[in-house]
Each structure stands twice: as C-alpha cells, then as structure tokens.
Amino acid sequence: MKMVLSGNASAAYGAKLARAEVISAYPITPQTKIVEKIADLIANGEFETEFVKVESEHSAMAAAVSASLVGARTFTATSSQGLLLMHEVLHWASASRTPIVMVNINRAVAPPWSVWADQTDTIAQRDTGWMQFYCESCQEVVDTMLILYKVAEDKDVMMPAMLSEDAFLLSHTSEIVDMPEQAEVDEFLGKFEPEQRLDVENPMSFGSLSMPHQYYYEFRYKMAEAMETAREKILDAEREFEKRFGRSYGGLLDLYRCDDAEIVLIAAGSMSSTIRVAVDEMREKGKKIGLARLRVFRPFPIKELRELAKGAKMIGVLDRSFCFGYEGAFFTEVKSALYDMENRPLVKGYVVGIGGRDVTLDVIHDVINDCMVTKDTKDEPFKWIGLKGGEQ
Amino acid sequence: MKTTLPEQELMEKGHMACLGCGGALAMRYLLKALGKNSMFAIPACCWAVIPGVFPYSCMDVPLQYVAFEATGAAISGMEAALKAKGKKEGVTVVGWAGDGGTLDIGIQALSGAVERGHDVKYVCYDNEAYMNTGIQRSSATPRGAWTTTTPVGKTRFWKQTNKKNIVEIMAAHDIPYTCTASVAYPEDLIKKAEKMKDIEGPCYMHIYAPCPTGWKYPPEKTIELSRLATETCIFPIYEVTYGKYKINKDIREEKKKPVLEYLKTQGRFRKLDEETVQSLQLYVDSEWNKLKRKVECFGEDK
Numbered sequence: 001m002k003m004v005l006s007g008n009a010s011a012a013y014g015a016k017l018a019r020a021e022v023i024s025a026y027p028i029t030p031q032t033k034i035v036e037k038i039a040d041l042i043a044n045g046e047f048e049t050e051f052v053k054v055e056s057e058h059s060a061m062a063a064a065v066s067a068s069l070v071g072a073r074t075f076t077a078t079s080s081q082g083l084l085l086m087h088e089v090l091h092w093a094s095a096s097r098t099p100i101v102m103v104n105i106n107r108a109v110a111p112p113w114s115v116w117a118d119q120t121d122t123i124a125q126r127d128t129g130w131m132q133f134y135c136e137s138c139q140e141v142v143d144t145m146l147i148l149y150k151v152a153e154d155k156d157v158m159m160p161a162m163l164s165e166d167a168f169l170l171s172h173t174s175e176i177v178d179m180p181e182q183a184e185v186d187e188f189l190g191k192f193e194p195e196q197r198l199d200v201e202n203p204m205s206f207g208s209l210s211m212p213h214q215y216y217y218e219f220r221y222k223m224a225e226a227m228e229t230a231r232e233k234i235l236d237a238e239r240e241f242e243k244r245f246g247r248s249y250g251g252l253l254d255l256y257r258c259d260d261a262e263i264v265l266i267a268a269g270s271m272s273s274t275i276r277v278a279v280d281e282m283r284e285k286g287k288k289i290g291l292a293r294l295r296v297f298r299p300f301p302i303k304e305l306r307e308l309a310k311g312a313k314m315i316g317v318l319d320r321s322f323c324f325g326y327e328g329a330f331f332t333e334v335k336s337a338l339y340d341m342e343n344r345p346l347v348k349g350y351v352v353g354i355g356g357r358d359v360t361l362d363v364i365h366d367v368i369n370d371c372m373v374t375k376d377t378k379d380e381p382f383k384w385i386g387l388k389g390g391e392q
Numbered sequence: 393m394k395t396t397l398p399e400q401e402l403m404e405k406g407h408m409a410c411l412g413c414g415g416a417l418a419m420r421y422l423l424k425a426l427g428k429n430s431m432f433a434i435p436a437c438c439w440a441v442i443p444g445v446f447p448y449s450c451m452d453v454p455l456q457y458v459a460f461e462a463t464g465a466a467i468s469g470m471e472a473a474l475k476a477k478g479k480k481e482g483v484t485v486v487g488w489a490g491d492g493g494t495l496d497i498g499i500q501a502l503s504g505a506v507e508r509g510h511d512v513k514y515v516c517y518d519n520e521a522y523m524n525t526g527i528q529r530s531s532a533t534p535r536g537a538w539t540t541t542t543p544v545g546k547t548r549f550w551k552q553t554n555k556k557n558i559v560e561i562m563a564a565h566d567i568p569y570t571c572t573a574s575v576a577y578p579e580d581l582i583k584k585a586e587k588m589k590d591i592e593g594p595c596y597m598h599i600y601a602p603c604p605t606g607w608k609y610p611p612e613k614t615i616e617l618s619r620l621a622t623e624t625c626i627f628p629i630y631e632v633t634y635g636k637y638k639i640n641k642d643i644r645e646e647k648k649k650p651v652l653e654y655l656k657t658q659g660r661f662r663k664l665d666e667e668t669v670q671s672l673q674l675y676v677d678s679e680w681n682k683l684k685r686k687v688e689c690f691g692e693d694k
Contacts, residue, residue, distance in 0.1 A: 021476035024469060050472035054465060055504030062462035062501070063469030066433060069456055070473035092459055198454040198470065200429045200483055207457035208446035215446060 005177045007170035010138040011077055011103040011163070012037035013177075014145030016047045017185045018101070020075035021192075022067035024052040024060045029115050030171045031079040031105045057082035061089035061100075068098035069206055071197040073149065076100065079167065080107035083121045087128065093160045094129025094223060096206060099152030099192070100160040101145060102130075106269065106320070107167040108355045116356020117166040119269065120321040122297075123329045129223055131161035131230060132297040134268035138175040140249055141165060143241065146185060150237040153192050156229045166320075167356065169270035180245050188244055227299050234296065252301035254293035257283060258308060261290030263371045266334055267318040268294040271352070271359040275318075278364040289368060294330060305337045312345045316371045320353040327351075327382050348374055349382025357386065396579050398424040402452040409442045412611025414601030414618065415517045416442060417575040419488065422515060422599075423453065425585030430484040431474075433458045433466035435498060437490030438524040439517070463487040463494075464501030467512040480511070484589050487514040491532030492522045495558045506567045506594035513588045513595045516558065519603035527606040531556040534626075535675070536668050538660045539606070550664065554675060562596040563632040569593075571631035574600040576618035580629060580640055587633075600627045608659025620654045623647070625680040630687075637687045643680075651676050 005013065011034045015023060025035045041047035050072075054060045060076050068074045078086060083104050093100050108118035122132060133148065135141050141163065148161040165171050196204060210216040235251050242248035254272075257279050258264055265275050272293040282289040292308055294301070309315065315338075319328025326332065331349030338344045350367045353359040366385050402423035409416035415438050423430070432455040434440060440457055443449045458466040467487040474480040487505075489498055494516040502514055521539050522528040529539040534555045538544050542551040563570040568591045573581035581599065588595040602618055604611040621627040622641050625648055629641035651673045655661040664672075 022469065022472045024465075024472070050476045052468055052472045053508065054468070055500060055507075058459075058461065059465030059468070059501050059504055062459060062465035063472065066456055066458070066466040066469030067473035067476075068469075070431075070470055070477065070479075072473035072476045074469075074473075088459055089462065092462075096456075198431055198456060200431060200454060203428070203452055203454040205443065205446075205449045205451065205455045205457070208443065208449060209441055210446045 001179045003177050003179055004174050005138050006033060006172055006174045007138050007141055007165045008033035008105070008172065009037050010141040010177055011145065011165070012041065013179065014142045015075040016041055017142070017180060017182065018075070018146055018149045018189060019073065019186070020049055021072040022050045022052065022064070023075045024054050024063035024067065025076045026054050026057045026060045026078065026082060028057070028079045028082040030107060030167045031077050031082070031103070033171070034077040034103060057085040058089060061086040061093060064100045065089060065093045065096055065098050068100050069096060069198045071192065071194055073192040074098070074100045075102070077103040079105035080109055080121045083125060084109065087125065090125055090128035090130055095219065097158040098160060099149070099158055101148045101152060102160070102162045103145070104162050104164050105167050105171045106164050114355045115167060117169050117270065117353060118320055118355050119164070122162065122164050123321040123323070125162070126298065126329065129159060129227070130298065131159060133161065133163045134295060134297065135163060135165055135170065136270060136272050136293065138170070138173070138177050139247070141170070142177055142179065143245065143247055144249065146180070146189060147234070147237045147241055149189055151230055151233045154233050155195060157226050157233055158194070159223065159226050159230060164269065166270040184244055188241065231299050249295055250293070251304070252296040252299070253304035253308065254295045255308065256291040256293065258290035258292055260288055261311065262288040262313045263316065263368065264290045264292050264308060264312045265316045265318060265367065266292045266294055266330065268297065268330065269320065271318065271320065274359060274361060275364055278361055278368060282368065300333055300337065302337045305334060306341060309338050309341060309345055314371050314374065315345050315347045316350055316367050317347060318350045318352050318367065322351055322354065331382055346374060346377055348377050351382065351384040352386070397421070397582060400424055400427065402428060404450040404452060406444065406448070407442050407450040408444060409438065410605050410611070412604040412614045413438070414575045414603060414614050415439060415490070415519060417614070418517045418581070418599045418601045421575070421578045421581045422585050425582040426484050426486065426589055428453060429482050430486055431470055432456070432486045432488055433463050433470065434488050435463045435493045436460040436524065437493050438519070439488060439490070441524065460493055461497040462501055463489045463498050464503070464505035464514065467514070468505045468508065468510045471510045471512050485512045487512060489516055490524070491516060491518040491520060492530040495531045495556050503565065506562070506565050506596065510594055511592050513597070515597045515599060517599045517601040519601050519606060520555070521603070521606050523603050523606045532558070536655070536661055536664050536672055538663065544663045559598050566635070567594045567596060569595040569631070569633050571596070572598045572600070572627065572629055574618050574622055574627060574629060575602070576615050576622065577629060577641065584631060606660070608662070609657055613657060617654070617657050620649065620657065623649045624651050624654045624676065626651060626654055626676050628680060628683055630683065633692070635690060636692045637683070637690045638692050639683065639687055
C-alpha cells in the first residue's frame with residue numbers, strides 16, 4: 001500500500017510494522033510528530049503497544065532498557081538535547097545487550113538555540129556501543145527500521161541501533177512510501193525471544209559488580225565482537241529484505257556512480273540527495289565524480305571504503321558536525337581507514353551545514369571545485385565552506 | 393514453633409554489607425513479605441554492592457542494576473514490558489534505592505513513575521547520607537549531622553539544613569499508599585509490604601535503616617537506636633492510605649523521649665552545641681505535632 005508520509009510518520013509506522021511492544025519516549029522538536037503519530041495510532045486502535053510517556057529522555061532510555069531486559073521489543077525516538085541527556089543510559093543499553101531501536105532526528109545542539117539539521121548530537125554518541133544508520137528518504141526510514149530490528153535482535157549481535165534523520169529536511173519532508181505488508185514483515189522479523197531475560201521463574205541479576213581481574217574486560221570484548229558480527233548481519237538482513245520487498249540501500253556504504261570515479265564525495269543524511277544531483281550534472285559534463293553515502297557509521301565501513309579508495313584519486317569528506325580541537329569526525333575516520341593503503345587517494349575534509357545552514361547545490365559545487373584543484377592537503381587538510389566573513 | 397515473621401528467605405547468606413547494616417535487614421524483611429514473584433531494580437547505592445560480585449548473588453529474585461537516577465524509569469519499563477507480555481499478573485515490580493538515589497538524583501524519575509500510575513512499589517532504605525561513596529551528605533541527612541562533606545572544623549560545621557521530607561512529597565503525589573517503616577519494627581514493615589503487594593498502583597515505602605559505619609556507633613546498637621528514633625518522634629512510623637493518615641506507632645506525650653537521648657548514641661552528632669540540640673528538639677516537636685494534626689484532619693475515621 002502506498003502512503004504519503006513524512007520522515008517522522010515513517011518512523012512511527014516503522015515501529016508499528018515492527019510491532020514494538022513497549023515504547024517510551026519524551027517529546028522534542030522536531031521529533032514530536034513521531035510520538036504524536038504513535039499516540040494517534042494507539043488511540044485509533046491500529047497499534048497495540050505499551051506507550052510509556054516518560055518525564056525525560058534519560059528516563060525514556062532507562063525504561064526502554066528495562067523493558068527490553070524483560071523481553072519486550074522496544075522503541076524510542078528523540079533528538080539533539082534529548083539524545084545528549086540519554087548519553088549515560090546509551091551505555092547502559094549497549095552493555096546490557098538490549099537491542100533497542102531508536103530514531104534520532106539530527107538537530108543542532110544549543111547554545112544558541114537551533115532546531116535545525118546538524119549531526120553533532122549523534123556523532124557525540126559514537127563510542128556508546130550503538131549501531132548508527134543515517135537515512136536519506138522516508139522509504140529508507142521505514143525499511144531500515146525493520147532491518148535494524150532484524151540485526152539488533154540477532155542472537156550473535158544483541159546490540160542497540162539508532163537511525164538518524166536530518167531535522168526538517170527529512171523529518172518533515174513528505175514522500176510516497178510503499179508500506180510493506182504486515183504479514184510479510186512478521187515473517188521477516190519473527191518474534192523477539194532473548195536467551196536471557198528478567199523473569200521471576202528464572203531469577204538472574206543483570207549488571208552485577210565486576211572486578212578488574214574478572215569479567216568486565218571480557219564483557220567489553222564480547223561487545224566488540226558483536227559489532228564486528230553486525231557488519232555481515234547488516235548485509236544479510238538487507239539481502240533478505242531485498243528478496244522479500246524488492247528494495248535495498250547499498251549496505252554500509254551506498255555507492256552512486258563510483259565505478260570509474262576519480263573524485264568521490266563522502267557524506268551522510270539528506271545532503272546525499274543534493275550531491276546525487278551534482279554528480280549527475282558533472283557526469284553529463286564528462287567529469288568522473290561519484291558519491292559514497294555513509295549509510296552506516298557504526299560499525300564503520302572500513303572494507304568498503306578501502307575498496308572504494310583503490311580507484312579514486314581524490315576523496316572529499318563532508319561533515320555536518322565538528323570535533324573542536326581537531327576536525328570533522330567522518331573526515332578523521334575515513335582517513336584512518338585508508339592510512340595503511342599503499343596508493344591511497346588524497347582526502348580532504350569539508351565542514352558544511354552546521355546549525356541547519358542550507359547545503360545547496362552551490363555548496364556542493366564549491367566542494368567539487370575545490371576537490372578538482374587540490375593537489376595536496378598539507379597546508380589545508382579541511383575547510384569550512386560558505387563561512388560568512390567579518391562583515392557586519 | 394510459630395514465628396511472627398514469614399520464614400521464607402530470599403536473601404541468602406554471603407552478602408557484602410557491613411556489620412549491623414540497617415539496609416541489609418530492611419531488604420531481608422521486605423523479601424520475606426513480597427516473596428519470589430518480585431522483580432527488582434537497584435541503582436547505585438550500598439545495595440549495588442551488597443548482593444555480591446559477578447557471578448555470585450545473595451538475591452533469589454530477578455534483579456537489574458540501573459543508573460543512579462533511573463530507578464523510577466526502570467521499574468516503569470519493567471512494568472510496561474510485563475504488561476505487554478501478559479506476564480504482569482502476580483508479579484511485584486520493586487524499585488529499591490538509597491536516600492541519595494531517591495531524595496536527590498532519582499527524585500525526578502520517581503515522581504514521573506508514580507504520577508503515571510504504574511503498578512510499582514518503590515522502597516527507599518534511608519541511611520541519611522551517601523554511604524556507599526563514603527558518608528557524603530544527602531538531602532536526607534538531618535540537620536546537625538557530621539558527614540565528610542559537612543565536616544566540623546574551624547570555619548565549617550555540621551549540616552545546616554533540615555532533612556527533606558520525601559514521605560510527604562510522595563503522599564502529595566496522591567498515590568494509593570505511602571508509608572514509613574523501620575528495621576526496629578519488622579512485623580510492621582512486613583505488614584506494610586504485604587499491603588503494598590495487594591494494592592494495584594504506585595506505592596512508596598520509606599525505611600529507616602541506620603548505618604553504623606557512617607553514623608559512628610557500635611554495630612550491635614542498630615535496633616536500639618532505630619527504636620529511639622521513633623520513640624523520640626524523629627522518625628515517626630505512619631502510613632497514608634488513599635489520602636488517610638494513620639500513625640502506626642503512637643508515642644504518647646509522657647512517653648516521648650528527648651531528642652538528645654538519640655543524638656548521644658552517634659558519633660556524627662558528637663560536637664553539637666546545646667543551642668542546636670534545643671532547636672532540633674523544637675523542630676522534631678513541631679513536625680510531630682504537624683503529623684498528629686494531619687491524622688486529626690485526614691485520619692482513617694474522618
């Protein structure tokens with residue numbers, strides 16, 4: 001069935017299709033339409049779920065972790081400040097091995113107040129042990145939510161996953177979405193049946209004190225292993241999804257016209273759509289340019305990037321966030337992935353779109369033009385594009 | 393032999409609490425009342441350590457350790473999931489936290505959980521400071537008490553503000569049941585825990601749980617001192633059931649013991665001057681009278 005849905009509504013329908021059993025969430029702009037839509041679906045008798053309307057994002061995640069440990073499929077959604085408030089509990093979620101799926105609307109972090117697109121919020125959660133996916137379309141949001149539950153709940157993974165949408169650019173953009181059939185989704189996902197859970201019939205403790213000489217170290221190693229396993233599981237789940245539903249999204253790194261590309265731009269989220277247009281324009285002019293969309297940031301697509309880099313002469317990495325005292329996070333990580341390649345391409349970073357500044361075709365043209373003239377990056381490893389000068 | 397307490401033990405031997413720990417006794421009594429169909433969330437507090445180091449545990453009930461401020465949220469999530477799974481029937485969901493995790497850092501999540509009306513039982517064992525981290529003051533620390541962050545020196549003194557009245561804060565949430573209990577009166581504690589178990593909806597129990605290590609008294613005095621706390625009216629034993637107040641251990645005016653008698657038992661009050669002792673007596677009297685007025689106005693037969 002085809003429906004016209006916003007990115008937010010797509011997330012709500014994704015939770016419904018996945019039959020999330022417990023949802024705990026707190027409202028924040030621009031995520032509010034997700035919780036409102038879920039409330040509507042419940043009120044209309046279309047969605048049977050326990051919706052816990054918590055008093056903060058910290059509690060949203062804490063309730064989700066406990067619900068998941070009881071054995072319920074669990075969903076939450078947040079944005080920006082809310083995600084930052086959750087930070088502590090994000091660690092509790094991953095280290096408790098609870099496969100929670102969360103949608104985060106990428107919004108700038110205050111001060112000054114800004115509710116517009118910026119990926120600082122999720123980048124700041126890089127080391128929390130969550131899988132991170134960045135989506136580009138409403139259809140991709142619905143489909144990816146199903147894929148995420150499949151991967152997260154895999155008994156060899158059992159790690160939480162977050163799906164990101166750029167504020168307004170995706171959360172509030174409506175598109176036609178081909179809604180998967182419920183029966184097909186049920187078959188694809190199955191039921192959530194964790195091997196261990198909080199259960200009065202079989203009492204267990206979760207998260208007991210662990211001494212340095214005992215198992216804390218090993219628990220963390222198991223998490224590292226699970227994240228490595230997730231790489232293959234993501235590809236498997238996407239293949240199975242494609243077989244059933246006829247759509248796929250390129251796995252961890254979504255390549256667009258990269259086959260013979262000399263210059264490749266790497267970016268995540270909504271700006272990828274703009275870059276696709278720029279790539280088409282350049283291709284028409286005979287310029288060999290491609291896009292590698294960073295669909296998954298954790299686990300990081302190392303193998304895919306190294307394969308891509310074999311053919312490219314120049315890689316431009318676009319960051320919609322900035323790590324103060326260094327550079328954009330995607331830029332750092334892409335370089336690190338390529339470091340020990342023998343003939344690695346030049347890699348240059350571009351900071352764009354911070355605080356919702358529009359990433360227009362002109363901005364992308366500036367990046368491409370800079371890529372074309374860059375011969376080395378010693379003096380200028382990265383630059384801020386479109387920065388306003390000192391004029392009053 | 394007939395005992396006044398249920399015989400079942402769900403807290404096994406080998407716990408890691410200090411000698412004379414009021415918190416350990418409180419848990420043992422609570423479990424006797426609630427039974428094995430209970431599910432616990434415990435945040436950072438002494439009880440994050442007392443059950444034992446992985447893979448050992450002295451607890452025969454399912455238990456999740458949670459973030460310091462998250463107990464209220466965790467039990468909300470457990471309850472919602474049990475409902476979603478059709479497994480809530482007959483299961484008691486319990487949040488068990490210290491005074492810091494309840495009155496300070498956890499008060500928001502607790503307030504949220506009971507306001508939403510979850511069928512959860514929240515129990516605070518009150519040892520009147522951050523004992524697990526080494527005796528730092530909390531908002532449950534009484535005025536006049538020494539702690540490591542309210543040291544008594546040349547320019548700094550014991551805690552200057554009164555204990556936060558969390559019991560009245562919880563009663564003001566208009567939940568079905570709020571009560572106090574003490575390790576000195578296990579039969580009363582168990583009766584109240586059984587009552588909570590039978591009530592559907594959020595309940596709050598505040599247990600007076602002395603700490604020999606932090607309060608500086610010999611471990612064998614825990615019960616004696618707990619009794620004194622009630623006999624001086626410092627810690628009244630009462631309950632609020634659907635808005636109706638009832639004092640369970642009434643202290644007749646002529647039997648009421650002076651506050652000083654209680655203060656003298658503990659090293660943490662050792663340096664108090666006479667003036668402060670007097671003002672503490674006035675404060676305790678006034679709070680006790682306030683409570684009695686509440687019983688007069690909103691008692692069970694009113």
